Amino acid sequence: MNLSVRVIVETVNETGEVKSHSVISTKSVTSPCSLVDLGYRQTEQVEMLQHIQQALLDEQSCFLQENTPRCPRCNNKITRNGYVKSNFHGVYTDHKVSTRKQICLKCKWKSIPSIDSLFGSAIHPDLAKIQTEMGAKHSYRDAEKILTLLSSKKRSINNHERVKKTTECIGEYLSLSLGNDSSIESQAADxxxxxxxxxxxxxxxxxxxxxxxxxxxxxxxxxxxxxxxxxxxxxxxxxxxxxxxxxxxxxxxxxxxxxxxxxxxxxxxxxxxxxxxxxxxxxxxxxxxxxxxxxxxxxxxxxxxxxxxxxxxxxxxxxxxxxxxxxxxxxxxxxxxxxxxxxxxxxxxxxxxxxxxxxxxxxxxxxxxxxxxxxxxxxxxxxxxxxxxxxxxxxxxxxxxxxxxxxQRCKRQQHMRWSRKGLHSLLQVRASISSNSWQEHWERYVGEAMLKTAA
Ligand SMILES: [Zn+2]
Structure with a gap:
């Protein structure tokens, strides 16, 4: 008997009725000759995630629009005007996501949103977190190599310049939020x-x-x-x-x-x-x-x-x-x-x-x-x-x-040279990670840092 394992993505409504159905992968079950044959390869896993993630994103597209029921210019009612695609970067995979365009038929005002314009960033916070931790621990070029290994391919979002940008953005946020951290809850020490x-x-x-x-x-x-x-x-x-x-x-x-x-x-x-x-x-x-x-x-x-x-x-x-x-x-x-x-x-x-x-x-x-x-x-x-x-x-x-x-971070290689500003940001992340406040609060830090960049 020849068996296969099939991965299917279905969209169902609240009564369980299947609205769409697509086969993500079909893999025949064979006797593994070695460990390599056991389960899916990394590239296969990432490939499946790519499709599964895209399926959910496609279903979420209808919600992705600017929240302006009326034209900001002439206050006329605005009309849907098709979709436009923009980039979105998950932890392992990159995507094109459709967002809804809108138009004012009276004054021709147009809304052409992107994931970046709607959310302040096109990088999922989970990826931003990993980039920041990698950038804080390793040279930005080494971080790029590690991230390439994790997602099994080169992604321009993970190149060293982008890792540096994300890390410094979070670090700058931490630096600017000094004195406004309302989350201080500590036990008094003698x-x-x-x-x-x-x-x-x-x-x-x-x-x-x-x-x-x-x-x-x-x-x-x-x-x-x-x-x-x-x-x-x-x-x-x-x-x-x-x-x-x-x-x-x-x-x-x-x-x-x-x-x-x-x-x-x-x-x-x-x-x-x-x-x-x-x-x-x-x-x-x-x-x-x-x-x-x-x-x-x-x-x-x-x-x-x-x-x-x-x-x-x-x-x-x-x-x-x-x-x-x-x-x-x-x-x-x-x-x-x-x-x-x-x-x-x-x-x-x-x-x-x-x-x-x-x-x-x-x-x-x-x-x-x-x-x-x-x-x-x-x-x-x-x-x-x-x-x-x-x-x-x-x-x-x-x-x-x-x-x-x-x-440990700044003298790893002999030739490493720094600007005060870039290093200051990086050190805020390193200090946060070694103070254990990063583990607890990273989601807020990343979210607010990214929003601030958009504003
Ligand atoms: Zn208008």
Whole structure:
């Protein structure tokens, strides 16, 4: 017995009467020689979806018209005037959809709508979501390749320029809606941690090489996952980096004296549960622009403990790399004082070392380090005690937000160069995805972003 599997699309009315009937595919049932023969091939599946989707779209066509019962020009009654076809892009397939034309017989005013003019976009939100996530995670060209694989063929809607356009459109919407997000519902937190840090990316601007991008992350310091472990409490600084399981991120590539990041960080903190009663711990690398963001948060919480990031202190000592073995040992003593929260003693030690140095270059390094300590003296705490108490004092305990938000996407290839505007939009999407707000709200974001483009 030779069997076939037939896929049929039917249109039925409410009584079940078949109004139209078409065969989408007929596939004979054969014994599979290999896995390849098991079920439908990807191209066959996409082909069927193409027909099924088109059948529904054709039936929806009669509803697709401009909602103007009267002529907007002369108020005369308007008349149906046939159909016109326009593009529509679903997740896997592209379509031509008929929309109804209308005409005013008196003044000849015409309505010739398209899916784009009726809905603000010809891209289904499901596709826009996938394009945005792919564009946020991968280079736009890699995103194009992945999308081509998914729909089993090249589609011009998925070329890298279009993926970039969609991603930036959503990112721009997120950027503009800062401060108007009414969906903030969070559980009040007693204690939160904020880290602000900057990183550099290459620019497309002709006269510059790179520009600074800043990030902020607000998280619950009790919820760092070390692959099942707890916040590490003993031993030297761990090289193991945990994952922040409860956090909100913000990022900015704008040259606006941190005005955007201040607002975005504040909003992220509120989303993470910051209230007037919350005790905040701020960990920064010591740059003024980072502390500026912290200072903007300060009036909105109960108190802030400002801590100079131990990770950056340790890095600065490592970068000294003095030639003289004895003096190198002495720098360790200076670091030892910092570790116990005695910056004054550390500066005295460093001054002694500096006076024993011959090379101008090494002296300059020491001066720089002493200035760094002096400038941040209020934020140098007893790190050893904090570590004993299992409290956070370094950004190194957890994943780096600069790394995850910026570097992983922006430094994937050596030649990657960015405009501030394009990167800023992209970072808003990446921040939203890593704050878990994307999963919950993407449909609203995509819908409103697309509408806004049309207006
Ligand atoms: Zn008219």
């Amino acid at each position: 204690k939160l941690c904020i880290q602000v840090d900057g990183g550099y990316v290459n620019t497309i601007e002709a006269d510059k090489k790179r520009f600074e991008v800043m990030t902020a992350v607000i998280f619950d310091p009790e919820q760092i996952d070390y692959h099942g472990g707890q916040l590490k409490q003993d031993g030297a600084i761990s090289t193991l980096r945990g994952k922040l399981t409860s956090k909100h991120c913000a990022a900015s590539a704008l040259a606006d004296e941190q005005s955007y990041l201040k607002q975005a960080a504040l909003e992220s903190a509120i989303k993470q549960g910051m209230t007037k009663d919350t005790s905040m711990t701020a960990i920064c690398d010591g740059a003024d622009n980072c502390w500026n963001v912290i200072n903007a948060i300060a009036p909105h919480c109960h108190d802030i403990t400002r801590i100079l990031d131990w990770f950056h202190i340790a890095m600065k000592f490592e970068n000294l790399s003095l030639n003289n073995q004895t003096l190198r040992e002495k720098t360790k003593r200076a670091k030892w004082h910092l570790w116990r929260g005695y910056p004054d003693r550390a500066i005295i030690r460093l001054e002694e070392i500096k006076n024993n140095l011959q090379e101008k270059k090494e002296q300059r390094k020491l001066t720089k380090l002493m200035n760094y300590i002096a400038n941040n003296i209020e934020c140098i705490i007893d790190y050893r005690q904090r570590q004993k108490n299992g409290m956070i004092f370094t950004s190194q305990l957890a994943e780096s937000t600069v790394e995850s938000l910026i570097n």
